[in-house]
Amino acid sequence: MAPQWNTKNEAMMDRESARRSLGHQAYRLLKDQIIGLQRPPGQRLVERDLATELEISRIPLREALRLLEAEGLVVIVPRQGAMVAPFTAADVRHLFDVRESVEVLAARLAAQHYDGPGLAQAQSQLVAAREALARNDGIAHATANAGFHECVIAMSANPLLQSMMQPINARVSWLFHLTTQNQPDSTQCVEHEAMYHAIAAGDADRAGELAYQHVRATREPSLEMAARWTLTHLDPVEVTRTRQRERRAAL
Amino acid sequence: MAPQWNTKNEAMMDRESARRSLGHQAYRLLKDQIIGLQRPPGQRLVERDLATELEISRIPLREALRLLEAEGLVVIVPRQGAMVAPFTAADVRHLFDVRESVEVLAARLAAQHYDGPGLAQAQSQLVAAREALARNDGIAHATANAGFHECVIAMSANPLLQSMMQPINARVSWLFHLTTQNQPDSTQCVEHEAMYHAIAAGDADRAGELAYQHVRATREPSLEMAARWTLTHLDPVEVTRTRQRERRAAL
DNA sequence: CCTCGTCTAGTGGTATACCGTTAGTTCGGG
DNA sequence: CCCGAACTAACGGTATACCACTAGACGAGG
Numbered sequence: 001m002a003p004q005w006n007t008k009n010e011a012m013m014d015r016e017s018a019r020r021s022l023g024h025q026a027y028r029l030l031k032d033q034i035i036g037l038q039r040p041p042g043q044r045l046v047e048r049d050l051a052t053e054l055e056i057s058r059i060p061l062r063e064a065l066r067l068l069e070a071e072g073l074v075v076i077v078p079r080q081g082a083m084v085a086p087f088t089a090a091d092v093r094h095l096f097d098v099r100e101s102v103e104v105l106a107a108r109l110a111a112q113h114y115d116g117p118g119l120a121q122a123q124s125q126l127v128a129a130r131e132a133l134a135r136n137d138g139i140a141h142a143t144a145n146a147g148f149h150e151c152v153i154a155m156s157a158n159p160l161l162q163s164m165m166q167p168i169n170a171r172v173s174w175l176f177h178l179t180t181q182n183q184p185d186s187t188q189c190v191e192h193e194a195m196y197h198a199i200a201a202g203d204a205d206r207a208g209e210l211a212y213q214h215v216r217a218t219r220e221p222s223l224e225m226a227a228r229w230t231l232t233h234l235d236p237v238e239v240t241r242t243r244q245r246e247r248r249a250a251l
Numbered sequence: 252m253a254p255q256w257n258t259k260n261e262a263m264m265d266r267e268s269a270r271r272s273l274g275h276q277a278y279r280l281l282k283d284q285i286i287g288l289q290r291p292p293g294q295r296l297v298e299r300d301l302a303t304e305l306e307i308s309r310i311p312l313r314e315a316l317r318l319l320e321a322e323g324l325v326v327i328v329p330r331q332g333a334m335v336a337p338f339t340a341a342d343v344r345h346l347f348d349v350r351e352s353v354e355v356l357a358a359r360l361a362a363q364h365y366d367g368p369g370l371a372q373a374q375s376q377l378v379a380a381r382e383a384l385a386r387n388d389g390i391a392h393a394t395a396n397a398g399f400h401e402c403v404i405a406m407s408a409n410p411l412l413q414s415m416m417q418p419i420n421a422r423v424s425w426l427f428h429l430t431t432q433n434q435p436d437s438t439q440c441v442e443h444e445a446m447y448h449a450i451a452a453g454d455a456d457r458a459g460e461l462a463y464q465h466v467r468a469t470r471e472p473s474l475e476m477a478a479r480w481t482l483t484h485l486d487p488v489e490v491t492r493t494r495q496r497e498r499r500a501a502l
Numbered sequence: 503c504c505t506c507g508t509c510t511a512g513t514g515g516t517a518t519a520c521c522g523t524t525a526g527t528t529c530g531g532g
Numbered sequence: 533c534c535c536g537a538a539c540t541a542a543c544g545g546t547a548t549a550c551c552a553c554t555a556g557a558c559g560a561g562g
Contacts, residue, residue: 020329021329021544021545021546022545022546023545023546024329046512046513046514047513047514048512048513048514056546056547057546057547057548058514058547058548059310059545059546059547059548060545060546060547062314062514062515063313063314063317066314066317066318067317067321070318070321072411072414078271078272078514079513079514079515079552079553079554080513080514080553080554081513081514082514091410091411094409094410094411094412095411097356097360097409097412098356098409098411098412098415101352101353101355101356102352102353102356104352105348105349105352105353109348158345158348158349159342159345160323160342160345160346160349160418160419160422161345161348161349163323163418164349164415164418167411167414167415168411171411240513241554241555272514272515272516273515273516274515274516297542297543297544298543298544299542299543299544307516307517308516308517308518309517309518309544310515310516310517310518311515311516311517313544313545329544330522330523330524330543330544330545331524331525331543331544332543332544333544492524492525503562504561504562505560505561505562506559506560506561506562507558507559507560507561508557508558508559508560509556509557509558509559510555510556510557510558511554511555511556511557512553512554512555512556513552513553513554513555514551514552514553514554515550515551515552515553516549516550516551516552517548517549517550517551518547518548518549518550519546519547519548519549520545520546520547520548521544521545521546521547522543522544522545522546523542523543523544523545524541524542524543524544525540525541525542525543526539526540526541526542527538527539527540527541528537528538528539528540529536529537529538529539530535530536530537530538531534531535531536531537532533532534532535532536
């Protein structure tokens with residue numbers, strides 16, 4: 001790639017014109033691709049190949065990989081390479097164990113520290129979710145629901161909690177794509193609206209209880225579906241040990 | 252720096268001989284320096300200068316800074332630079348809000364998933380803490396207590412939780428160094444021992460309740476002490492805007 | 503035929519060098 | 533004397549190039 005700025009990959013330009021550094025753009029792109037399953041769990045990520053594909057050099061690409069690793073979407077084996085993180089049924093259980101605790105905290109704090117703009121934004125997400133439900137638009141519905149959760153976290157006014165939620169939210173979105181049903185469900189809306197009212201009323205106990213029930217309700221279905229896709233055990237060390245030579249030989 | 256491997260900085264070699272990559276070594280070193288207050292909150296971190304000081308190039312140093320940013324010990328302002336993260340009284344409050352929730356979860360999960368080796372390790376930390384207490388060794392006591400917490404988290408058998416706890420533990424250690432009293436206190440040991448027994452008995456409710464009280468007990472004292480050191484508000488954008496030229500001019 | 507050593511290429515790790523941006527400075531005009 | 537526009541250097545961002553490590557491949561010896 002020529003060392004000019006204006007030769008960026010179109011796939012990265014279409015997002016926002018030079019939003020931040022190339023590393024950050026690559027991070028966003030790869031994150032979306034992983035969550036959207038364009039890059040399935042277990043896929044080998046070779047620095048040189050990926051850098052060529054994204055038309056950037058390895059430096060910003062490596063930065064992107066490190067960010068993704070911190071978020072749990074990529075596993076990096078030192079001196080061997082990287083792969084898209086596996087997502088097993090056990091991971092789903094771990095995720096819900098944590099969410100049952102942390103989402104409750106977020107809701108409680110939101111009820112204590114909410115403000116006008118935050119409430120307004122949360123309500124707009126609720127409206128958007130209802131509209132998507134009416135159109136039977138699964139993706140928009142999920143996006144709006146995720147947006148509501150983000151609003152709750154924002155209202156918690158706790159930067160530490162917000163940064164901790166990032167890996168969790170990424171995995172929740174991932175989980176949504178992995179569970180292909182995507183049937184818009186009105187119960188989600190009902191529960192979110194109840195949470196909204198509890199937060200707006202400043203009732204931390206009720207908001208927390210609702211958040212707990214909300215997470216709890218989706219736990220078992222998610223676990224059941226997770227049990228299906230988790231077929232083979234992916235060992236990161238083994239996957240990254242494979243060299244491209246082997247693939248060529250298989251042709 | 253010459254591109255050979257055997258010209259590493261001694262300050263990084265004394266740790267473990269070539270533990271991992273230079274970036275990771277720099278990360279560990281800087282983390283210790285930040286937590287140990289050799290690099291106080293608000294200190295400007297200029298990539299070139301730091302790289303020269305650690306006798307590495309900017310590439311691994313940048314990686315170290317990104318890791319520290321993910322852990323919340325460093326603030327990076329895009330296109331401007333990095334500084335040691337400020338640690339305000341509000342941050343302490345946020346930290347305890349989160350800990351009151353997450354430490355409880357860790358204790359509960361540990362009580363559900365503990366195993367023999369984990370319990371043994373935890374107990375050895377308790378013994379070490381008692382011994383340090385007898386010697387009136389504040390540092391060793393704190394280290395053993397931190398070790399006990401890590402054992403609890405390890406026993407929770409939840410990788411997601413473990414990765415989430417990393418920033419929290421870093422800040423707890425930081426907080427310890429910022430609060431200069433460091434008087435070894437037997438109540439910590441008593442509470443830890445009670446938690447240990449609850450976990451070993453598989454009593455999740457009791458372990459969680461003890462963890463909550465344990466965190467709760469140190470909250471107010473920490474907040475009071477935090478109110479003292481938080482004198483000036485450090486704005487990352489302002490701090491990183493400063494160029495070295497200004498410092499030279501001041502001489 | 504099996505085993506062990508060497509060899510090679512693929513891959514991550516790192517150094518160097520350059521580019522673009524921006525904070526201060528300085529100089530000129532009002 | 534003050535204000536602004538151009539200039540300069542410091543600094544983060546990135547590309548290129550090289551080095552170190554390792555896993556397969558291949559050949560020699562048992």
